Amino acid sequence: MSDAAPLWATVILPVALAVAAVVTAGFDAVLSGAAERGPAGSVREAGLRAMAPLREALRLLVQQPRRTTAADRLLGRLGMVLVPVAAVLAGAVLPWGFRSVSDPSVGIVWFNAMEALAWAAVWLAGWGPNSALSLIGGYRFLAQGLAYELPHMFAITTAALGAESLRVGDLVAAQGGLWFVVWMPAAFVVYLLSALAMAFWGPFAYPLAQDAAGGAAVELAGVDRLVFLGGRWMLLVVTAGFSVPLFLGGGHGPLLPGWAWTLLKTAAVLALLVAGRRLLPVLRMERYMELAWMVLVPLTLLQALVVAVVVLNR
Amino acid sequence: MDLRNLLRRTAMQRPAVLAVALPGATDIRLAVEAEVRRRGWPVAGAPAAADLMVVCGVPEPREAEWLDDIERSMPDPAVRIVVEETGHAVHALEMARRDLTERAVTPREAEVDDQQGAAAGEPGGRAQGEHQGHGDDQGHGAHHGSSPPPAPDDQGHPHRSMGHGHGGPAAHPGHEGHENHHPDDHAAHLDHTEHEGHFAHIDHMGHDMHAMGDVAGLPMAERADDRDELRLDQLHVPIGPGLTDWPTGLVLRLTLQGDVVQDVEVDHLPVPRGHRLPFWDEPWLRAAQGEEVTSGSAARRRCAAHLDSVARLLAVVGWDDVAARCRRLRDELLSGAPREGIGGDLRGVLRRVRRSRTLRWSIAGLGELSSARAGEAGVTGPALTADGDAYDRLRIWLDEVERGLEVLDAEQPLTPDDLTGPRGRLDGAQPPSQALLDILPELLTGAEFACARIIVASLDPDLDELALAPVSGAAHV
Numbered sequence: 047m048s049d050a051a052p053l054w055a056t057v058i059l060p061v062a063l064a065v066a067a068v069v070t071a072g073f074d075a076v077l078s079g080a081a082e083r084g085p086a087g088s089v090r091e092a093g094l095r096a097m098a099p100l101r102e103a104l105r106l107l108v109q110q111p112r113r114t115t116a117a118d119r120l121l122g123r124l125g126m127v128l129v130p131v132a133a134v135l136a137g138a139v140l141p142w143g144f145r146s147v148s149d150p151s152v153g154i155v156w157f158n159a160m161e162a163l164a165w166a167a168v169w170l171a172g173w174g175p176n177s178a179l180s181l182i183g184g185y186r187f188l189a190q191g192l193a194y195e196l197p198h199m200f201a202i203t204t205a206a207l208g209a210e211s212l213r214v215g216d217l218v219a220a221q222g223g224l225w226f227v228v229w230m231p232a233a234f235v236v237y238l239l240s241a242l243a244m245a246f247w248g249p250f251a252y253p254l255a256q257d258a259a260g261g262a263a264v265e266l267a268g269v270d271r272l273v274f275l276g277g278r279w280m281l282l283v284v285t286a287g288f289s290v291p292l293f294l295g296g297g298h299g300p301l302l303p304g305w306a307w308t309l310l311k312t313a314a315v316l317a318l319l320v321a322g323r324r325l326l327p328v329l330r331m332e333r334y335m336e337l338a339w340m341v342l343v344p345l346t347l348l349q350a351l352v353v354a355v356v357v358l359n360r
Numbered sequence: 361m362d363l364r365n366l367l368r369r370t371a372m373q374r375p376a377v378l379a380v381a382l383p384g385a386t387d388i389r390l391a392v393e394a395e396v397r398r399r400g401w402p403v404a405g406a407p408a409a410a411d412l413m414v415v416c417g418v419p420e421p422r423e424a425e426w427l428d429d430i431e432r433s434m435p436d437p438a439v440r441i442v443v444e445e446t447g448h449a450v451h452a453l454e455m456a457r458r459d460l461t462e463r464a465v466t467p468r469e470a471e472v473d474d475q476q477g478a479a480a481g482e483p484g485g486r487a488q489g490e491h492q493g494h495g496d497d498q499g500h501g502a503h504h505g506s507s508p509p510p511a512p513d514d515q516g517h518p519h520r521s522m523g524h525g526h527g528g529p530a531a532h533p534g535h536e537g538h539e540n541h542h543p544d545d546h547a548a549h550l551d552h553t554e555h556e557g558h559f560a561h562i563d564h565m566g567h568d569m570h571a572m573g574d575v576a577g578l579p580m581a582e583r584a585d586d587r588d589e590l591r592l593d594q595l596h597v598p599i600g601p602g603l604t605d606w607p608t609g610l611v612l613r614l615t616l617q618g619d620v621v622q623d624v625e626v627d628h629l630p631v632p633r634g635h636r637l638p639f640w641d642e643p644w645l646r647a648a649q650g651e652e653v654t655s656g657s658a659a660r661r662r663c664a665a666h667l668d669s670v671a672r673l674l675a676v677v678g679w680d681d682v683a684a685r686c687r688r689l690r691d692e693l694l695s696g697a698p699r700e701g702i703g704g705d706l707r708g709v710l711r712r713v714r715r716s717r718t719l720r721w722s723i724a725g726l727g728e729l730s731s732a733r734a735g736e737a738g739v740t741g742p743a744l745t746a747d748g749d750a751y752d753r754l755r756i757w758l759d760e761v762e763r764g765l766e767v768l769d770a771e772q773p774l775t776p777d778d779l780t781g782p783r784g785r786l787d788g789a790q791p792p793s794q795a796l797l798d799i800l801p802e803l804l805t806g807a808e809f810a811c812a813r814i815i816v817a818s819l820d821p822d823l824d825e826l827a828l829a830p831v832s833g834a835a836h837v
Contacts, residue, residue, distance in 0.1 A: 081684040082397055095400070101374060102402060105411070108371035108464055110436035112408060178597055182619055182809060249678075249718075257676050257813040259603055260405045267408040267435035326718050328678025330810060333722055 055147050060134045066287075066312075067279035071099035074320045081324070103276065109268035114175045122174015126270050128167035129277030133284045136160035139214050140287050143297035143304025146214060153214035154206050157288060158199065161244050164281060165191045168246060168253050168262050171274055175265035183261020187253035189331040190243055193338040194250070198240035200346035201233040205292045207353050218296030225295040229356070232349040234293045236342055241289060241319065245282035248323035255328050286319055287312045368464040372437070375411035375460050376404040380430065380602055383609035383631040383823045385417025386639035390668075391446040392416050394691045395453055405604050407433040412456050413440040420630055430602045437463040584617070592617045601629055605675040607816065609823040612800070619809040624801040631826045638824035640665040641781040645828075647774040648786075656770040658778075663764040664693045665782035666742075666757040669820040670713070673754060676817040677723060679716075685709050699768040706765060710758050719751075726750040727803045727815035738795040741784025743819055750818035783822055791825035 075098035079086065086092035113119070139146055139153040150156060165187060172184015206212050208230065209220035220226075227234045243250040254261040266274055290296055290311045297304025377396050381389040392414050396403060404410035407430050419427055419442065431440050441456045443449050584594040600611035609631065615623035637645045643658035671686035689706050713719065729739070731747035742760065746752040760782075779785060784792030796819045803819075804812045 078681070078684065079400070081681045082688060083400065084688065098400075098402075101371070104367060104371040105374070105376065105402075108368050108437075109411065112433070112435045178595060178616075251678060255678050255810070256405055256605060256680075257678070257810045260409065263409075264406045265408050271409065324681040325716075326679070327674065327716070327722055329718070330722055332808075 055142075055145070056138075059137050059147055060130075063134060063137050063280045063283055064276070066283045066316075067276065068099050068103075070283055070316050070320060071279050072096035073317065074323075075099055077321065077324065099279075103272055106268055106272040109271075111268040111270050112265075114177060114265050116176045118174050118176065121170045123270075125167045125170025125172070125174055126266070126274045126277070128163055128170070129274055130280050131277075132160050132163035132167060133277055133280035135163070136281075136288070137284045140284065141214055141218055141291050141296055141308065143306075143308050144215070144218060149213060149215045152212045154202055154212045154217075157214075158202065161281075161285070162195075164244055164246070167277075171266070172253070172262035177265050179258045179260070179264045180262050182258045183253045183255070183264065186255075186258075186261060186331060187246060189335070190246065190250060190252055193331050193335045194240045194243035197236045197338055197342035197346045198243070200343070200350055201236040201240065202292060204230055204233040204346065204350045204353050207350060207357060210357060214291050218291045218298070221295040222298055225293065225298075227293040227295075230293060230349060230353060232345050233353075234289070236346050237289055237292065238315070238319065239342075241282070241285035242323075244285050245278055247278060247282050248319065249326040249329045251328050252331055282319065283312075283316065286315045289315050365465040369461045372411065372460040372464045373457065374399070374401045375439075375457060376402040376409055377412050377414055378404045378407055378410035378430075378434070378602075378604070379414045379416060380427065381608040382415065382417030382419060382423070382601075383629055384636070384638075384827065386608065386822070386824055387446050388416040388443055388449070389608065390639075390691065390694065391449040392443055392453070393687065395449045397688070397691075399453065401453075403604070407431070407602065408435060410434050411438060411460055412453075413438065414453070414456075415440065415442045418442070418444050418632075420632075423629060426601070439463065584615075584622075586617045586620070586622065594622065600627075605672040605817065606813075607821050607823060610797075610816070610821065612804075612812075612816070614804075614809075614812070616809065621804050621807050621809065621812050624804045626797050626800050628797075628823050628826070631823055633827045638822060638828060640668075640783070640822055641786055641825060641828070643774060644779050644781050644786055648776050648779055650776065653774045654771050655774045655778075656768055658774050659764040659767045659770065660693055660696075662782045663761045663768070664690045665822075666761045666764075667693065669782075669817075670754065670757050670761075672820060673750070673814070673817040674713070674719075676813050677719065679719065682709060682713060693768075699765065702768075703765055706761070710762055713758060714755070723754070723814055723818070724749055724751045726807070726811050727753075727818055729799065729803060734799070737799045738788065738790060739784065739792070739799060740788060740795070741780065741782070741792050743796060743799075744784070750814055753818045781825075783820075783825065786828070791828040793821040793823060793825040796821035 073096070076086065076092055076095045079092075079095035079098070086095060136157050138148045139150065139157050141149070146153075168187040169184045172180045172182075172187070174180070205217060205226055208226050209217040211217065211220075217226075239250075242248050246253045252261075254263050258264070263271065263274060287308075290308055294311045294315070295307075297307050299307035299310075302310070377392075379389060379392050379396070396414075407413070411434070413427075413431055413434060415427060427440070431438060437460055439456050439459050441452050443452045582594045582596075583591050586592045595616045596613065597616050598611060598613045600606070601609055609629040611627040611629065613625040613627060614621050640661065643653045643661050647653040647658070667686045667690035671683045671690065674680075674683035674686065685705075686709060689702060689709060692702050727750045728748065729743060729746070731744055734744045734747075742756040743753055746756045779787040781792065783796065786792065788795075800816065800819070800821075803815050807815060
C-alpha cells in the first residue's frame with residue numbers, strides 16, 4: 047500500500063534517527079537536571095541542560111579510546127558498531143507517514159531480526175574488553191532477552207494478525223478506521239515494555255547497571271562509548287517509532303499530513319518512555335523473568351487469541 | 361585559535377568526574393559532590409568514562425598504587441586531583457578544568473613542560489595535574505609484555521612530595537599488566553595472606569584470576585566445587601574503593617562462581633585515626649565530650665546521613681532520578697536549609713520511595729537479617745530495628761528521616777547520654793559499623809553479584825567510625 051521513498055531517504059534516515067536521538071536525550075537531560083539541581087530557573091537554563099547530550103558527544107570525541115589487555119578487539123568493536131547499525135537497519139521499514147525506505151512483504155520480521163542484532167551487539171561489547179564486569183553486563187542482556195523477547199514477539203504478531211499481513215505498509219493501511227491500540231491494549235503495553243528492553247534503557251538498563259559499575263559499557267571510552275551509547279538512543283527512537291505503525295495508526299489522522307502525524311505520535315511515545323523511566327528502578331531480570339513468563343506470556347497469548355477470533359469472524 | 365582546538369576546549373569545559381573518597385573524608389566527598397553538581401558536570405561510574413579523578417582525602421603513600429591504577433585506566437586526557445580539605449573543592453575543580461582544557465589542545469610532546477608550568481602555578485599544590493605517562497598511540501595496557509617507552513620526566517611534579525614516586529610506565533607497565541610483574545601476588549592470593557595494593561585491579565576485575573595457566577599474560581580462572589559440588593570455574597574478584605556508590609574505603613575480596621558469591625573476605629583501606637571525629641557521628645560525640653550541641657543539628661545530621669545511604673542504595677538499584685533528589689536534599693539539609701523550605705520536597709521524595717511497589721518487589725528478600733541474629737552480632741541502629749531484608753532497612757531509614765524532619769530546628773541541647781548515631785549505638789564495645797562489617801560475609805555468601813551490592817548498600821557501613829574504637833563517649837555512660 048505504501049509507496050517506496052526516493053533514494054535520498056536512505057541517506058536521510060541515519061541522520062534523522064541521530065537527530066531524533068539527540069532531541070530525546072536532551073529531553074531526558076532536562077528531566078535529570080531537574081532531579082539533580084532542582085527545576086531550571088529560566089528557559090535559557092533549560093536550554094543549556096538540553097544541550098548536555100551534544101556536549102557529552104563532543105567530550106567523548108575528544109577523549110582517546112583505550113585498550114584493555116587481551117581484549118577481543120574485533121568482536122568488541124563489532125558489538126559497539128552493531129548497535130547503531132541495527133537501529134538504522136530497523137528504521138528502514140519504519141514508515142514516515144505512508145512511505146518507508148523499504149517496505150518488504152516481511153517488514154515485521156525484518157524489524158524483529160534487526161532488534162535481535164542488539165542481542166549480539168551487547169553481548170559482544172561485553173565480551174570484547176576481557177573484563178569481568180563487562181562480561182556480567184553482556185550476559186545479563188541474554189537473560190533480559192529471554193525475559194522480554196517472547197512476550198514481545200507475541201505482541202507484534204498480534205498486530206500482524208490484525209492486519210493479516212507482515213508488510214508494515216499493510217499494517218498502517220489496516221488502521222485507517224480503528225487504531226490497533228484500541229482493541230489490542232495489552233499487546234501495546236507489552237510492546238512498550240519491550241521497546242525499553244530492546245534499547246536496554248531505563249528500567250531495563252540491567253546490562254549496563256550501576257551495580258556492575260556500568261556493565262557492558264564499563265571499559266568503553268571515547269568514540270567507542272559514543273557509538274555504543276548513542277546507538278542505544280537510536281534504538282530507543284526506532285523501537286518507539288515502530289509502535290506508531292504497529293498500534294497507533296501510522297500516518298493516519300485528521301488535517302495534518304501523514305509524516306507530521308508520525309512525528310507527533312513518535313514524539314508522544316518517546317516522551318512517555320522518557321518520563322516513565324523516572325517512576326521505575328532498574329528491574330533485576332531474575333525478578334522480571336517471573337513476571338514475563340507468569341503474566342506477560344499468557345496475557346499476550348490471550349490477546350492474540352482475541353484478535354484471531356475477531357479476524358476469523360470478519 | 362582554530363576550530364579543532366576550540367572544540368577540544370569546549371569539550372573539556374565540563375569533564376566527567378570520578379570521585380574516589382578515602383576513609384575519614386566524608387565531608388570532603390560531600391563538598392566535592394555538591395560542587396560537581398552545582399557545575400553540572402557529568403559523573404562517571406567507571407574510570408573508563410571519566411576525564412577527571414578527584415581523590416577526596418589525603419592518600420597514604422601505600423594507597424598510591426591503586427590510585428595510580430585507577431588513573432591509568434582512564435582515557436586521555438586525564439587529570440587527577442587531590443582535595444584535602446572541604447574548602448578547597450571549588451578551587452581544585454576549577455584548576456582541574458583549566459588543566460584539562462589546556463591538556464586537550466596541547467600537543468603531546470609539549471605536554472610535560474606545560475604540565476609543570478600549570479602545576480607550579482597552583483597555590484599549595486591542591487590541584488595537581490597528574491601526567492598520564494603514555495602516548496595516545498599506545499593505549500592503556502598496550503605496552504604490557506613489551507619494553508616500556510621511556511618514562512616522561514616527572515621531576516618537580518608536586519605529586520612526588522606525597523611520598524610515592526610516580527615513575528610513569530617504567531614503574532607500572534600498562535594498567536592491566538600489573539599481575540605479571542608481581543609474581544608474589546599469586547601466592548599471596550592463594551593462601552589469602554594480606555597483601556597491600558593488590559586491590560589495585562578493582563576496576564578491571566576480570567584480570568584478577570589466579571591460577572596455573574596464563575593466557576595472553578593473564579592467569580586463568582581456578583576451579584573449585586560449588587554449592588552443589590559441581591566443579592566450576594572460580595574467580596577471585598576484589599571490589600572496592602574505586603566504585604561509585606560504595607561504602608568509602610571498603611574492600612571485599614569475593615570468590616565468584618558464575619556471578620554467585622562463594623566466599624567473602626572483608627577488608628578496608630587504612631582509616632586515619634584521631635585527627636577528627638567521624639562526620640556522620642559528630643554531633644553525638646561532641647555532646648558526649650561536653651560540647652553544646654542542639655538536638656536540631658543532630659537530627660539534621662542523622663537525616664542527611666540516612667539520605668546519603670538511601671541515595672546510594674537507590675543508585676545501586678538503578679533508580680537514578682530519586683537518588684539524585686535524595687542527594688540534593690541531603691546537601692540542602694547540611695547547608696542548613698530551614699524545615700519549611702525543605703519539608704515539602706523531602707516528604708514528596710519519601711512518599712515516592714515508599715509507594716514504589718517495583719522497588720519493593722526488586723529488593724525484598726535480599727540480605728535477610730533478623731533482629732535476633734543482628735543482636736547477637738552486636739549490630740545496633742537501623743539494621744537491628746529493621747528486623748528483615750534490604751527493603752525493611754530502607755524503610756527504617758525513611759521513617760527516621762521523616763521523624764527527624766519534625767525536630768530539625770529544635771534548639772534544646774542534646775543530652776550527653778544520647779549516643780545513638782545514624783548507624784547505631786556509639787557507646788557499645790565496638791563502633792556500630794564494625795558490627796555491620798562483621799555480619800557482611802554471612803549475608804553475602806550465596807548471593808548473586810547484583811544482590812551482593814544491594815545488600816552492602818542496604819547496610820551502608822561507615823568506615824570512618826572504625827577510627828573510633830574504643831568510643832570516647834563510653835566513659836560518660
